[in-house]
Amino acid sequence: MNDAPSEARFIVEGDTVSTLVRTQVAIVGAGPAGLILSHLLAEAGIESVVIDQRTRTEIESTIRAGILEQGTADLLRTIDPNTRVDTVGDRHDGIELHFGGEGHRIDFPGLVGRSVWLYPQHEVLKDLLSLRLAAGQDLRFGVIATRVEGVETNKPRVVASTADGDELVIEADFVVGADGSRSVVRPAIAGASSGGYFREYPFAWFGILCEAPPSSDELIYSSSPHGFALISQRSTKIQRMYFQCEPDADPSALTEEEIWSTLQARVPGTTLRTGPVVQRDVLRFRSFVARKLRHGRAVLVGDAAHTVPPTGAKGMNLAVADVVLLGRALKALLQERDTRLIDAFAETALNRIWKAQHFSWWMTSMLHVTSDASEFDQRRQIGELKSVVESEAGRTFLAEAYTGWPIDA
Numbered sequence: 001m002n003d004a005p006s007e008a009r010f011i012v013e014g015d016t017v018s019t020l021v022r023t024q025v026a027i028v029g030a031g032p033a034g035l036i037l038s039h040l041l042a043e044a045g046i047e048s049v050v051i052d053q054r055t056r057t058e059i060e061s062t063i064r065a066g067i068l069e070q071g072t073a074d075l076l077r078t079i080d081p082n083t084r085v086d087t088v089g090d091r092h093d094g095i096e097l098h099f100g101g102e103g104h105r106i107d108f109p110g111l112v113g114r115s116v117w118l119y120p121q122h123e124v125l126k127d128l129l130s131l132r133l134a135a136g137q138d139l140r141f142g143v144i145a146t147r148v149e150g151v152e153t154n155k156p157r158v159v160a161s162t163a164d165g166d167e168l169v170i171e172a173d174f175v176v177g178a179d180g181s182r183s184v185v186r187p188a189i190a191g192a193s194s195g196g197y198f199r200e201y202p203f204a205w206f207g208i209l210c211e212a213p214p215s216s217d218e219l220i221y222s223s224s225p226h227g228f229a230l231i232s233q234r235s236t237k238i239q240r241m242y243f244q245c246e247p248d249a250d251p252s253a254l255t256e257e258e259i260w261s262t263l264q265a266r267v268p269g270t271t272l273r274t275g276p277v278v279q280r281d282v283l284r285f286r287s288f289v290a291r292k293l294r295h296g297r298a299v300l301v302g303d304a305a306h307t308v309p310p311t312g313a314k315g316m317n318l319a320v321a322d323v324v325l326l327g328r329a330l331k332a333l334l335q336e337r338d339t340r341l342i343d344a345f346a347e348t349a350l351n352r353i354w355k356a357q358h359f360s361w362w363m364t365s366m367l368h369v370t371s372d373a374s375e376f377d378q379r380r381q382i383g384e385l386k387s388v389v390e391s392e393a394g395r396t397f398l399a400e401a402y403t404g405w406p407i408d409a
Protein backbone atom coordinates (compact mmCIF):
# COMPACT_ATOMS: atom_id res chain seq x y z
CA MET A 1 0.00 0.00 0.00
CA ASN A 2 1.22 3.49 -0.81
CA ASP A 3 1.01 5.63 2.32
CA ALA A 4 -0.25 9.13 1.64
CA PRO A 5 2.60 11.60 2.14
CA SER A 6 2.14 13.67 5.26
CA GLU A 7 3.82 16.89 6.09
CA ALA A 8 3.48 18.94 9.29
CA ARG A 9 5.16 22.29 10.01
CA PHE A 10 6.22 23.56 13.41
CA ILE A 11 8.01 26.67 14.60
CA VAL A 12 10.97 25.55 16.71
CA GLU A 13 13.12 28.38 17.96
CA GLY A 14 12.79 32.02 17.03
CA ASP A 15 11.60 31.95 13.46
CA THR A 16 13.23 28.64 12.45
CA VAL A 17 10.61 26.45 10.87
CA SER A 18 10.83 22.70 11.27
CA THR A 19 8.91 20.51 8.87
CA LEU A 20 8.23 16.89 9.67
CA VAL A 21 7.68 14.64 6.68
CA ARG A 22 6.55 11.08 7.04
CA THR A 23 7.38 8.52 4.36
CA GLN A 24 8.25 4.85 3.99
CA VAL A 25 11.87 5.17 2.81
CA ALA A 26 14.10 8.23 3.32
CA ILE A 27 16.84 8.27 0.70
CA VAL A 28 19.79 10.59 1.24
CA GLY A 29 21.48 11.29 -2.10
CA ALA A 30 20.09 11.75 -5.62
CA GLY A 31 22.92 10.06 -7.48
CA PRO A 32 22.41 6.91 -9.56
CA ALA A 33 21.87 4.73 -6.46
CA GLY A 34 19.29 6.98 -4.79
CA LEU A 35 17.34 7.70 -7.97
CA ILE A 36 17.23 4.11 -9.22
CA LEU A 37 16.19 2.91 -5.77
CA SER A 38 13.36 5.48 -5.65
CA HIS A 39 12.16 4.13 -9.00
CA LEU A 40 12.33 0.46 -7.95
CA LEU A 41 10.46 1.26 -4.74
CA ALA A 42 7.79 3.30 -6.54
CA GLU A 43 7.23 0.43 -8.96
CA ALA A 44 6.53 -1.78 -5.95
CA GLY A 45 4.13 0.83 -4.51
CA ILE A 46 6.55 2.01 -1.81
CA GLU A 47 6.76 5.74 -1.21
CA SER A 48 10.09 7.50 -0.69
CA VAL A 49 11.51 10.96 -0.20
CA VAL A 50 14.88 11.70 -1.80
CA ILE A 51 17.05 14.61 -0.65
CA ASP A 52 20.35 15.88 -2.01
CA GLN A 53 22.50 18.77 -0.90
CA ARG A 54 23.29 19.70 -4.51
CA THR A 55 21.16 21.57 -7.00
CA ARG A 56 19.74 19.72 -9.99
CA THR A 57 22.23 21.53 -12.27
CA GLU A 58 25.15 20.49 -10.07
CA ILE A 59 24.03 16.86 -10.12
CA GLU A 60 23.62 16.91 -13.89
CA SER A 61 27.02 18.45 -14.52
CA THR A 62 29.22 16.29 -12.28
CA ILE A 63 31.74 14.63 -14.59
CA ARG A 64 32.23 10.96 -13.73
CA ALA A 65 33.13 7.74 -15.51
CA GLY A 66 31.44 6.62 -18.67
CA ILE A 67 31.26 2.83 -18.77
CA LEU A 68 28.07 0.88 -18.04
CA GLU A 69 28.24 -2.86 -17.53
CA GLN A 70 25.80 -4.84 -19.66
CA GLY A 71 23.54 -5.43 -16.62
CA THR A 72 23.45 -1.70 -15.81
CA ALA A 73 22.54 -0.81 -19.41
CA ASP A 74 19.82 -3.51 -19.41
CA LEU A 75 18.38 -2.17 -16.16
CA LEU A 76 18.31 1.41 -17.46
CA ARG A 77 16.37 0.24 -20.51
CA THR A 78 13.79 -1.56 -18.39
CA ILE A 79 13.24 1.31 -15.97
CA ASP A 80 13.36 4.17 -18.46
CA PRO A 81 11.86 3.80 -21.92
CA ASN A 82 13.43 7.16 -22.80
CA THR A 83 16.96 6.32 -21.72
CA ARG A 84 19.46 7.55 -24.26
CA VAL A 85 21.88 4.70 -23.53
CA ASP A 86 21.51 3.35 -27.09
CA THR A 87 21.29 6.69 -28.90
CA VAL A 88 23.70 9.05 -27.15
CA GLY A 89 25.55 6.05 -25.69
CA ASP A 90 27.60 3.62 -27.68
CA ARG A 91 28.11 -0.14 -27.39
CA HIS A 92 31.74 -1.20 -26.91
CA ASP A 93 32.68 -4.76 -27.71
CA GLY A 94 36.21 -4.63 -26.40
CA ILE A 95 39.13 -2.65 -25.03
CA GLU A 96 42.78 -2.52 -25.94
CA LEU A 97 45.49 -3.21 -23.39
CA HIS A 98 48.70 -1.58 -24.60
CA PHE A 99 52.15 -2.35 -23.18
CA GLY A 100 55.68 -3.16 -24.36
CA GLY A 101 55.03 -1.33 -27.63
CA GLU A 102 52.04 -3.48 -28.65
CA GLY A 103 48.27 -3.34 -28.37
CA HIS A 104 46.20 -6.38 -27.40
CA ARG A 105 42.44 -6.41 -27.93
CA ILE A 106 40.14 -8.02 -25.40
CA ASP A 107 37.05 -9.14 -27.34
CA PHE A 108 34.16 -9.09 -24.88
CA PRO A 109 31.35 -10.79 -26.89
CA GLY A 110 33.78 -13.42 -28.19
CA LEU A 111 34.93 -14.24 -24.66
CA VAL A 112 31.85 -13.81 -22.49
CA GLY A 113 28.98 -12.95 -24.83
CA ARG A 114 28.53 -9.51 -23.28
CA SER A 115 29.44 -5.89 -24.00
CA VAL A 116 29.63 -2.55 -22.19
CA TRP A 117 28.09 0.82 -23.06
CA LEU A 118 29.96 4.11 -23.08
CA TYR A 119 27.37 6.47 -21.65
CA PRO A 120 28.58 9.08 -19.16
CA GLN A 121 27.16 9.11 -15.66
CA HIS A 122 25.87 12.70 -15.88
CA GLU A 123 23.75 11.68 -18.89
CA VAL A 124 22.36 8.75 -16.89
CA LEU A 125 21.52 11.25 -14.15
CA LYS A 126 19.74 13.62 -16.54
CA ASP A 127 17.57 10.70 -17.73
CA LEU A 128 16.82 9.50 -14.20
CA LEU A 129 16.05 12.95 -12.80
CA SER A 130 13.54 13.73 -15.52
CA LEU A 131 12.01 10.26 -15.18
CA ARG A 132 11.57 10.57 -11.42
CA LEU A 133 10.31 14.15 -11.48
CA ALA A 134 7.80 13.30 -14.23
CA ALA A 135 6.58 10.42 -12.06
CA GLY A 136 5.92 12.85 -9.17
CA GLN A 137 8.78 11.65 -6.95
CA ASP A 138 9.25 13.74 -3.79
CA LEU A 139 12.80 14.86 -4.63
CA ARG A 140 14.28 17.82 -2.79
CA PHE A 141 17.44 19.59 -3.93
CA GLY A 142 19.68 21.82 -1.79
CA VAL A 143 18.71 19.92 1.38
CA ILE A 144 21.68 19.02 3.59
CA ALA A 145 21.31 15.98 5.82
CA THR A 146 22.95 16.71 9.18
CA ARG A 147 22.30 13.51 11.13
CA VAL A 148 20.35 10.28 11.30
CA GLU A 149 18.59 9.25 14.51
CA GLY A 150 16.77 6.24 15.86
CA VAL A 151 18.09 3.57 13.49
CA GLU A 152 17.55 0.97 16.20
CA THR A 153 13.83 1.82 16.33
CA ASN A 154 11.09 1.29 13.74
CA LYS A 155 10.95 5.04 13.09
CA PRO A 156 14.42 6.23 12.05
CA ARG A 157 14.72 9.92 11.15
CA VAL A 158 16.89 12.01 8.90
CA VAL A 159 17.43 15.53 10.21
CA ALA A 160 18.34 18.01 7.49
CA SER A 161 18.48 21.70 6.73
CA THR A 162 16.91 23.26 3.67
CA ALA A 163 18.36 25.93 1.39
CA ASP A 164 16.30 28.52 3.41
CA GLY A 165 17.96 27.43 6.65
CA ASP A 166 14.83 25.68 7.90
CA GLU A 167 14.88 22.26 9.49
CA LEU A 168 13.47 19.24 7.69
CA VAL A 169 12.91 16.02 9.59
CA ILE A 170 12.05 12.93 7.56
CA GLU A 171 10.57 10.13 9.60
CA ALA A 172 10.57 6.83 7.76
CA ASP A 173 10.37 3.07 8.10
CA PHE A 174 13.86 2.82 6.67
CA VAL A 175 16.77 5.19 5.92
CA VAL A 176 19.11 4.71 2.96
CA GLY A 177 22.50 6.44 2.78
CA ALA A 178 23.19 6.92 -0.93
CA ASP A 179 25.07 10.10 -0.14
CA GLY A 180 28.51 9.47 -1.54
CA SER A 181 31.95 9.04 -0.07
CA ARG A 182 31.45 11.79 2.55
CA SER A 183 28.26 10.15 3.74
CA VAL A 184 26.39 11.74 6.65
CA VAL A 185 24.40 8.53 7.13
CA ARG A 186 27.55 6.40 7.59
CA PRO A 187 28.27 7.32 11.26
CA ALA A 188 24.78 6.05 12.24
CA ILE A 189 25.71 2.68 10.73
CA ALA A 190 29.46 2.20 10.82
CA GLY A 191 29.95 4.04 14.12
CA ALA A 192 32.40 6.60 12.71
CA SER A 193 32.39 8.77 9.62
CA SER A 194 35.34 6.83 8.24
CA GLY A 195 34.68 3.41 9.79
CA GLY A 196 35.95 1.00 7.16
CA TYR A 197 38.70 -0.79 5.28
CA PHE A 198 40.99 1.55 3.30
CA ARG A 199 43.71 1.60 0.76
CA GLU A 200 45.42 4.70 -0.63
CA TYR A 201 47.48 4.72 -3.84
CA PRO A 202 50.60 6.79 -4.53
CA PHE A 203 49.14 8.31 -7.71
CA ALA A 204 46.04 9.92 -9.21
CA TRP A 205 44.61 10.56 -12.68
CA PHE A 206 44.81 13.82 -14.55
CA GLY A 207 41.56 13.81 -16.55
CA ILE A 208 40.69 15.98 -19.52
CA LEU A 209 37.69 16.60 -21.72
CA CYS A 210 38.78 17.91 -25.11
CA GLU A 211 37.17 19.04 -28.33
CA ALA A 212 38.65 16.60 -30.83
CA PRO A 213 37.61 13.65 -32.94
CA PRO A 214 38.10 10.18 -31.39
CA SER A 215 41.67 8.87 -31.47
CA SER A 216 40.47 5.29 -31.32
CA ASP A 217 37.13 3.45 -31.68
CA GLU A 218 37.63 1.57 -28.42
CA LEU A 219 39.17 2.45 -25.07
CA ILE A 220 42.93 2.08 -24.82
CA TYR A 221 44.39 1.25 -21.40
CA SER A 222 48.12 1.82 -21.82
CA SER A 223 50.96 0.99 -19.46
CA SER A 224 54.17 2.71 -20.53
CA PRO A 225 57.48 3.35 -18.78
CA HIS A 226 56.30 6.99 -18.44
CA GLY A 227 53.16 5.90 -16.60
CA PHE A 228 49.58 4.90 -17.36
CA ALA A 229 47.17 6.56 -19.80
CA LEU A 230 43.55 5.85 -20.74
CA ILE A 231 42.10 7.03 -24.03
CA SER A 232 38.32 7.13 -23.72
CA GLN A 233 35.62 8.86 -25.71
CA ARG A 234 32.45 10.85 -25.22
CA SER A 235 31.10 11.66 -28.70
CA THR A 236 32.30 12.35 -32.24
CA LYS A 237 33.38 15.82 -31.06
CA ILE A 238 34.32 15.44 -27.38
CA GLN A 239 36.84 13.00 -25.90
CA ARG A 240 37.79 11.98 -22.37
CA MET A 241 41.39 11.00 -21.58
CA TYR A 242 43.37 10.43 -18.42
CA PHE A 243 47.00 10.02 -17.45
CA GLN A 244 48.64 8.94 -14.22
CA CYS A 245 49.93 11.87 -12.14
CA GLU A 246 51.04 12.68 -8.59
CA PRO A 247 48.19 12.62 -6.01
CA ASP A 248 48.71 16.31 -5.21
CA ALA A 249 48.95 17.45 -8.86
CA ASP A 250 47.40 20.82 -9.62
CA PRO A 251 45.06 20.49 -12.61
CA SER A 252 45.84 24.03 -13.74
CA ALA A 253 49.63 23.62 -13.62
CA LEU A 254 50.10 22.11 -17.10
CA THR A 255 49.80 23.89 -20.44
CA GLU A 256 47.72 22.22 -23.14
CA GLU A 257 50.97 21.38 -25.00
CA GLU A 258 52.31 19.66 -21.88
CA ILE A 259 49.08 17.70 -21.47
CA TRP A 260 49.19 16.46 -25.06
CA SER A 261 52.88 15.57 -25.01
CA THR A 262 52.42 13.67 -21.73
CA LEU A 263 49.47 11.73 -23.14
CA GLN A 264 51.12 11.05 -26.51
CA ALA A 265 54.31 9.72 -24.89
CA ARG A 266 52.21 7.16 -23.03
CA VAL A 267 50.32 5.76 -26.02
CA PRO A 268 53.06 4.87 -28.48
CA GLY A 269 51.59 3.44 -31.67
CA THR A 270 48.46 5.64 -31.57
CA THR A 271 48.53 9.15 -32.98
CA LEU A 272 46.32 11.21 -30.72
CA ARG A 273 43.97 13.66 -32.37
CA THR A 274 44.27 16.81 -30.31
CA GLY A 275 42.09 19.84 -29.71
CA PRO A 276 41.22 22.43 -27.06
CA VAL A 277 41.10 21.07 -23.50
CA VAL A 278 37.70 22.21 -22.21
CA GLN A 279 37.83 20.68 -18.76
CA ARG A 280 40.52 19.24 -16.49
CA ASP A 281 40.42 17.55 -13.10
CA VAL A 282 42.53 15.35 -10.82
CA LEU A 283 40.92 12.14 -9.56
CA ARG A 284 42.10 10.70 -6.26
CA PHE A 285 42.63 6.96 -5.97
CA ARG A 286 41.16 5.25 -2.97
CA SER A 287 39.76 1.83 -2.14
CA PHE A 288 37.27 1.80 0.72
CA VAL A 289 34.62 -0.54 2.10
CA ALA A 290 32.53 0.44 5.13
CA ARG A 291 32.93 -2.00 8.02
CA LYS A 292 29.14 -2.19 8.36
CA LEU A 293 26.58 -1.67 5.61
CA ARG A 294 23.50 -1.94 7.77
CA HIS A 295 22.53 -1.15 11.32
CA GLY A 296 18.92 -1.58 12.40
CA ARG A 297 16.74 0.34 9.96
CA ALA A 298 19.48 2.12 8.02
CA VAL A 299 21.69 0.94 5.22
CA LEU A 300 24.53 2.26 3.03
CA VAL A 301 24.75 1.90 -0.75
CA GLY A 302 27.00 3.18 -3.55
CA ASP A 303 29.98 5.37 -2.71
CA ALA A 304 28.72 5.79 0.86
CA ALA A 305 29.38 2.06 1.32
CA HIS A 306 32.43 1.66 -0.88
CA THR A 307 34.81 3.55 -3.15
CA VAL A 308 36.91 2.02 -5.89
CA PRO A 309 39.81 3.53 -7.81
CA PRO A 310 38.57 4.57 -11.26
CA THR A 311 40.45 1.99 -13.36
CA GLY A 312 37.79 -0.30 -14.84
CA ALA A 313 34.90 2.11 -14.09
CA LYS A 314 33.17 -0.02 -11.48
CA GLY A 315 31.85 2.81 -9.24
CA MET A 316 28.39 3.46 -10.66
CA ASN A 317 27.87 -0.17 -11.70
CA LEU A 318 28.46 -1.31 -8.15
CA ALA A 319 26.02 1.29 -6.84
CA VAL A 320 23.36 0.01 -9.25
CA ALA A 321 23.91 -3.60 -8.16
CA ASP A 322 23.55 -2.53 -4.49
CA VAL A 323 20.15 -0.94 -5.03
CA VAL A 324 18.77 -3.79 -7.10
CA LEU A 325 19.39 -6.03 -4.08
CA LEU A 326 18.18 -3.41 -1.64
CA GLY A 327 14.99 -2.77 -3.62
CA ARG A 328 14.03 -6.43 -3.34
CA ALA A 329 14.93 -6.51 0.35
CA LEU A 330 12.88 -3.40 1.21
CA LYS A 331 9.92 -4.69 -0.73
CA ALA A 332 9.97 -7.94 1.24
CA LEU A 333 10.45 -6.09 4.53
CA LEU A 334 7.92 -3.31 4.10
CA GLN A 335 5.22 -5.20 2.24
CA GLU A 336 5.48 -8.73 3.56
CA ARG A 337 7.28 -8.14 6.87
CA ASP A 338 9.81 -10.66 5.63
CA THR A 339 13.22 -9.79 7.07
CA ARG A 340 15.26 -12.49 5.32
CA LEU A 341 16.51 -10.40 2.39
CA ILE A 342 17.33 -7.33 4.45
CA ASP A 343 19.14 -9.50 6.98
CA ALA A 344 21.17 -11.03 4.14
CA PHE A 345 21.67 -7.70 2.31
CA ALA A 346 25.13 -6.79 3.62
CA GLU A 347 26.59 -10.22 3.02
CA THR A 348 25.08 -10.55 -0.44
CA ALA A 349 26.16 -7.04 -1.50
CA LEU A 350 29.64 -7.49 -0.04
CA ASN A 351 30.22 -10.54 -2.19
CA ARG A 352 30.11 -8.41 -5.33
CA ILE A 353 31.69 -5.36 -3.65
CA TRP A 354 34.86 -7.28 -2.74
CA LYS A 355 35.08 -8.82 -6.21
CA ALA A 356 34.84 -5.34 -7.70
CA GLN A 357 37.37 -4.06 -5.15
CA HIS A 358 39.75 -6.76 -6.26
CA PHE A 359 39.18 -6.06 -9.97
CA SER A 360 39.68 -2.29 -9.59
CA TRP A 361 42.82 -2.77 -7.48
CA TRP A 362 44.14 -5.42 -9.90
CA MET A 363 43.62 -3.32 -13.05
CA THR A 364 45.17 -0.36 -11.23
CA SER A 365 48.25 -2.17 -9.94
CA MET A 366 48.80 -4.08 -13.18
CA LEU A 367 48.81 -0.92 -15.32
CA HIS A 368 50.32 1.89 -13.22
CA VAL A 369 53.96 2.66 -12.58
CA THR A 370 55.10 3.54 -9.06
CA SER A 371 58.21 5.64 -8.46
CA ASP A 372 59.69 3.03 -6.11
CA ALA A 373 59.15 0.11 -8.55
CA SER A 374 62.29 -2.00 -8.87
CA GLU A 375 63.35 -3.59 -12.13
CA PHE A 376 61.93 -6.81 -10.74
CA ASP A 377 58.54 -5.11 -10.24
CA GLN A 378 58.55 -3.73 -13.78
CA ARG A 379 59.35 -7.11 -15.33
CA ARG A 380 56.84 -8.86 -13.13
CA GLN A 381 54.17 -6.39 -14.28
CA ILE A 382 54.89 -7.18 -17.95
CA GLY A 383 54.72 -10.88 -17.05
CA GLU A 384 51.32 -10.30 -15.47
CA LEU A 385 49.99 -8.39 -18.49
CA LYS A 386 51.23 -11.14 -20.80
CA SER A 387 49.61 -13.82 -18.70
CA VAL A 388 46.31 -11.98 -19.29
CA VAL A 389 46.53 -11.16 -23.00
CA GLU A 390 48.25 -14.36 -24.16
CA SER A 391 45.79 -16.71 -22.51
CA GLU A 392 42.09 -17.14 -23.26
CA ALA A 393 41.51 -17.83 -19.57
CA GLY A 394 43.28 -14.56 -18.68
CA ARG A 395 41.34 -12.52 -21.22
CA THR A 396 38.09 -14.16 -20.13
CA PHE A 397 38.75 -13.27 -16.49
CA LEU A 398 39.20 -9.62 -17.45
CA ALA A 399 36.20 -9.57 -19.83
CA GLU A 400 33.90 -11.20 -17.28
CA ALA A 401 34.71 -8.66 -14.59
CA TYR A 402 34.77 -5.66 -16.93
CA THR A 403 31.35 -6.40 -18.47
CA GLY A 404 29.99 -7.25 -15.00
CA TRP A 405 29.03 -10.35 -13.09
CA PRO A 406 25.36 -11.36 -12.95
CA ILE A 407 23.57 -9.31 -10.31
CA ASP A 408 23.05 -12.24 -7.97
CA ALA A 409 26.67 -13.41 -8.14
Ligand code: DHB
Pocket residue numbers: 064065066067219230232233240310311312313
Ligand atom coordinates in the same frame (compact mmCIF):
# COMPACT_ATOMS: atom_id res chain seq x y z
C1 DHB B 1 36.21 6.03 -18.23
C2 DHB B 1 36.66 6.04 -16.94
C3 DHB B 1 37.25 4.92 -16.41
O1 DHB B 1 37.68 4.90 -15.15
C4 DHB B 1 37.40 3.78 -17.16
O2 DHB B 1 38.00 2.71 -16.63
C5 DHB B 1 36.92 3.76 -18.45
C6 DHB B 1 36.33 4.90 -18.98
C7 DHB B 1 35.58 7.25 -18.82
O3 DHB B 1 35.41 8.23 -18.08
O4 DHB B 1 35.29 7.27 -20.02
